[in-house]
Amino acid sequence: MAKSSKLVVAKNGRALLVRRRRDGLWMFPGGRKRAGESDRACLRREVAEELPKIKLGPLKLWKEVKGTNRRSGRKMSDAVFVAKKASGQLKIGDTKEIDKAVWRKPRRIRLTPTSRYIRDKLFPK
Template sequence: MTKASKLVAAKGGKVLLVRRRIDGRWMFPGGRKQARETAKDCLKREIREELPKLKLGRLRLWKEVTAKNKRSGRKMSDAIFIAKHAKGRLEIGDKKEIDRAVWQKPYGLSLTPTSRYIRDQLFPRKAD
């Protein structure tokens, strides 16, 4: 059973990322599950809290990751969902937790370990 849920939304070659206020690291939006909450319900609640103006299309579970991150040593336990569509203003709802949301290419930023894993799996750099 996963402990958290993450959202992957992409459009126009860019992905939706939020910046954590606590350390300035970027991540795919989402958060920790509450008691008796499904992974999908967790994600929907987190998006309503963090980005209340964002409207999502159908959510599809891409992968459940329960592994140790080789680079950081951190244990990952996340359900990762892909949104078919995402639209609306990126207005921040929970300003204590996140301070910015952007559509951006997922490289050149300081990402959290789980978000780095997601990026490397779904958006690998193309060889020149």
Template sequence: MFPGGRRRARESGKNCLKREIKEELPKLKLGRLSLWKEVTARNKRSGRKMSDAIFIAKNAKGRLAIGDKKEIDRAAWQKPRGIRLTPTSRYIRDRLFPRKPRRR
């Protein structure tokens, strides 16, 4: 699953991301952040409203040391294909990393 969190009152999306990363992965340092896309939709199966701000970091460095063991049991760098994802995470992955057509 992609990292996530909830924005606090009067907190910008970018500041929320910085706070969540610092809480959950305190050794990870992100480079310049830019908003890639805001997604507001309704989950077709559950009917739940989804509202996500997706940021891209220029770079990331440091260790994936876990800060809050109650929220995260493990962290690892993964390729975007071949992992189980929530519908929101799948949407994000498919937009960021579209499948390339197979050559024949």
């Protein structure tokens, strides 16, 4: 089972991305699971915390991504979900963690390692 969950949603070739306050890196919304929480429940909770005005359509599991962060050596495990629909205002809920949210093409932007992997697989050049 994954340690965290990520959301990928695209509209007109643009993806929903959020920027982490602590290091300025962009990522697909999501976060760490709590004890006893399913991957899907984790994602819905994290999106509600980060972007409380966003309404998501049905979620489909794309894949579970496992790897090791080259810089920190930390093992990563993410359940990556795709939503075909998302609507609502990009209002930040957790301002201590996230400082910006945008719809944009996920190229020419500093992404987290997991988000780069997802971008390269789901948004090829």
